[in-house]
Amino acid sequence: MADTPELTTVLNHIGGKDVPAASGATLQLIDPATALPHGRAPLSGPEDVETACRAARDAFEGWSGTTPAQRQTALLRIADALERQADALTCAEVADTGKPRALFLTDEVPAIVDVLRFFAGAARNLPGAVAAEYAPGRTSLLRREPVGVCAQITPWNYPLMMAVWKVAPALAAGNTVVLKPSDTTPSSAVLLARLAAEHLPPGVLNVVCGDRDTGRSLVAHPCVRLVAVTGSVRAGQQIAAAAAADLKRLHLELGGNAPVLVHEDADLGDAVEQLSSLAFYNAGQDCTAATRILVDRRIHDAFLTAFAERAAGLLPGAPDEAHAAFGPLANATQLDSVTGLLDRLPDHCEIVTGGTPLRRPGYFHPATVIAGARQEDEIVQSEVFGPVVTVQPFAEESEALRMANAVPQGLAASVWTRDHDRAMRACRALRTGIVWINTHGTTVSEMPHGGVRHSGYGSDLSLTGLLEYTQAKHVML
Known part of the structure; x- marks a missing residue:
């Protein structure tokens, strides 16, 4: 023994x-x-x-x-x-x-x-x-x-x-x-x-x-x-x-529940690369994590396919495992919270990749991408605080802004576009304490970090x- x-x-x-x-x-x-x-x-x-x-x-x-x-x-x-x-x-x-x-x-x-x-x-x-x-x-x-x-x-x-x-x-x-x-x-x-x-x-x-x-x-x-x-x-x-x-x-x-607005003129490859890394960093246990990705419907399917493929390749692991893109959830209670949200998904939601805890010791959960969620769904309204991301389509800029703001939290958001005026309109309209343009998640000591509402x-x-x-x-x- x-x-x-x-x-x-x-x-x-x-x-x-x-x-x-x-x-x-x-x-x-x-x-x-x-x-x-x-x-x-x-x-x-x-x-x-x-x-x-x-x-x-x-x-x-x-x-x-x-x-x-x-x-x-x-x-x-x-x-x-x-x-x-x-x-x-x-x-x-x-x-x-x-x-x-x-x-x-x-x-x-x-x-x-x-x-x-x-x-x-x-x-x-x-x-x-x-x-x-x-x-x-x-x-x-x-x-x-x-x-x-x-x-x-x-x-x-x-x-x-x-x-x-x-x-x-x-x-x-x-x-x-x-x-x-x-x-x-x-x-x-x-x-x-x-x-x-x-x-x-x-x-x-x-x-x-x-x-x-x-x-x-x-x-x-x-x-x-x-x-x-x-x-x-x-x-x-x-x-x-x-x-x-x-x-x-x-x-x-x-808490946070950060919306990400990806417009049709965004650099799709750059957005997928950055967001796939940032959404699942620290197993998504971050109040500014990119958890709700709202994508122009003209590029929604292409983005979803590329993002899910990239997410599937990000593997959790133990502290000294070389392949680990992120670690386990912090405790059993948090793993139960994440799996509970996934178990309660309505029928119109589709788990594109991930979705089930790994069969190994510890509290490991794979990167998970969900399509088909609606604004009123629990998975959209609640802060997941785990490696789970929803991808939703929008038809026009005003709808994207309404969807972004239609949750109780207001900590952070990001906007992905080449259109300067559109980015500035979003900065004014988003009810959050932080807005990133064509990036997400970076903090600097010189700038304040805080939110509004809940x-x-x-x-x-x-x-x-x-x-x-x-x-x-x-x-x-």
Whole structure:
């Protein structure tokens, strides 16, 4: 009989120290590529949340009093530490998520480091009104001050990236943080906090692991003045209701259901190549994934054939399998959610390729393309968050725009056309926070990332994202 592999142990990071949950309770961490346990993490309770929030509160006065230059230096050093420890961070992330190791190391790690370095510079470039005499005999100036203790809750699809998107602007603005990562993917966030502890005073960045009840305790804690969440629409609604009781500020980056408008004059080969890669990246577990492709009916059949053929050649695999275009779904619950949507497809829908989970250990699902879906179908209205794409025809530009907007979410969209005026009309008409033209999915640290309607409010990244973590104070002399 083979020896049972030793489970890794993840600990909370509170007040600069690695500590277990006060109760000793733990959660089991499952490797999505094998469906077997690989580690344990603390199941934190109210006592742990209290300790972390108190540590963040006690650290706030000192950290908020540092100069922008000091905060910049700390963030730059953390970025350097992450770069040096890229292999360790990759191992932690891959164990929790099952992502292809090479893709995380080459795609995500550099982007994560770039966000830290951007906010290091942004700490010294807060925008504001010019001091002036807006009333006779009185000089007004504007101070941008940190909010206080920030509770941050991050998801399981990009554990380290989403942690950095939240932590970097909060620290750059002079706040202190209590971060709760997803219960299934805490490892890389805890490692981030341990690396950062070498360059931050104790209590500035704390991580408490746990489940939904842990998150509820954190949101309700009286020390917390801002709650930032990346997660599902339902989670955002529940957190917003809870935060309202204490009038906490909110930053919600919630679900997406991105429409893609492919017009008859688009470069068909380029659109197929780019979209097939971007739609299934990270097994489609991306709030901006190209999930609803709307194609001019004159090129619909040609696009569908080419896209489905390309999708069929994109194979999921384990982290170290060379052929893997993407990894498994993150957990059994998400695999069940995706298969449930497919099982409930109406008869008028056709699964062109894929559709059935792979018969192997782990939570693997092939790239799946669906034709014949109608606007009112669940598969169109719901965010799938898996490697599933619908392809629908449209007759004219106005119909495409109506179909694009006729879902509750409004995070991102893309338009594929050679017609500049058509692209500009779409930019105005699409009710989303992001519009890409002849590309899809690329983010840059300098530009905001956020949505409208059921995709939430507030922005990650950019100077706009930095201002989310400040409060304005008018001073008149």
